[in-house]
Amino acid sequence: MAEGAFGSPVTVALTGASGAQYGLRLIEALVAANREVWVMISKAAHLVISTETEAKLPAQPERLAEALTERCGARPGQIRCFAREDWMAPVASGSGAPSAMVICPCSTGTLSAVATGASNNLIERAADVALKERRQLILVPREAPLSEIHLEHMLSLTRLGAVILPAAPGFYHQPQTVEDLIDFIVARILNQLGIEHRLMPRWGE
Numbered sequence: 001m002a003e004g005a006f007g008s009p010v011t012v013a014l015t016g017a018s019g020a021q022y023g024l025r026l027i028e029a030l031v032a033a034n035r036e037v038w039v040m041i042s043k044a045a046h047l048v049i050s051t052e053t054e055a056k057l058p059a060q061p062e063r064l065a066e067a068l069t070e071r072c073g074a075r076p077g078q079i080r081c082f083a084r085e086d087w088m089a090p091v092a093s094g095s096g097a098p099s100a101m102v103i104c105p106c107s108t109g110t111l112s113a114v115a116t117g118a119s120n121n122l123i124e125r126a127a128d129v130a131l132k133e134r135r136q137l138i139l140v141p142r143e144a145p146l147s148e149i150h151l152e153h154m155l156s157l158t159r160l161g162a163v164i165l166p167a168a169p170g171f172y173h174q175p176q177t178v179e180d181l182i183d184f185i186v187a188r189i190l191n192q193l194g195i196e197h198r199l200m201p202r203w204g205e
């Protein structure tokens with residue numbers, strides 16, 4: 001790979017479910033894997049981030065990209081951010097969208113919007129594009145318990161080719177810290193994306 005070049009971009013959307021740290025850690029891991037990361041953070045996700053973490057992330061896309069670049073130790077241009085209604089962003093069209101998108105964490109609201117094709121904001125539109133173009137779409141929902149509505153939407157999305165990867169870490173790796181639990185889920189996402197990592201050993205290693 002040429003000096004300064006990044007691997008193919010991955011879209012990462014954080015929405016307002018609990019578990020903001022999964023999404024932030026995923027961005028870090030993708031940066032470490034030299035991928036370009038295109039980020040969208042919903043308004044509710046900003047509230048969850050400030051409730052659950054120490055991160056201070058501005059809403060304005062250029063300032064958000066700067067803050068994430070510093071936080072993740074990314075190289076200039078490695079992280080790009082898009083606003084809620086930036087319909088001119090590349091993720092809004094099949095001709096510009098990356099081959100993979102992860103919604104992590106995924107609120108039940110966004111889950112429902114994606115399952116029904118609402119496309120009322122750029123996150124929903126980008127997911128709709130991923131589905132129509134038969135690209136990789138991974139949703140990481142967190143809710144408990146799940147209603148029939150949530151389960152129906154998960155089933156619809158699975159049938160459409162999306163992957164539902166619940167934010168439900170296992171315990172068989174004997175986690176010692178919260179970071180171990182977060183990495184369990186992020187490792188699963190990276191496995192789905194086919195990206196090498198050392199977050200935790202694979203089964204049988």
Ligand SMILES: Cc1cc2nc3c(=O)[nH]c(=O)nc-3n(C[C@H](O)[C@H](O)[C@H](O)COP(=O)(O)O)c2cc1C
Nearest residue numbers: 015016017018042044045051107108109110142143
């Ligand atoms: C601190 C906090 C935690 C929340 N946790 C969840 C959750 O775990 N799952 C969920 O589906 N919604 C959760 N919500 C509610 C969503 O944020 C809300 O439904 C919002 O409309 C989702 O919008 P978005 O999908 O555009 O991000 C939470 C909200 C807050 C403020």
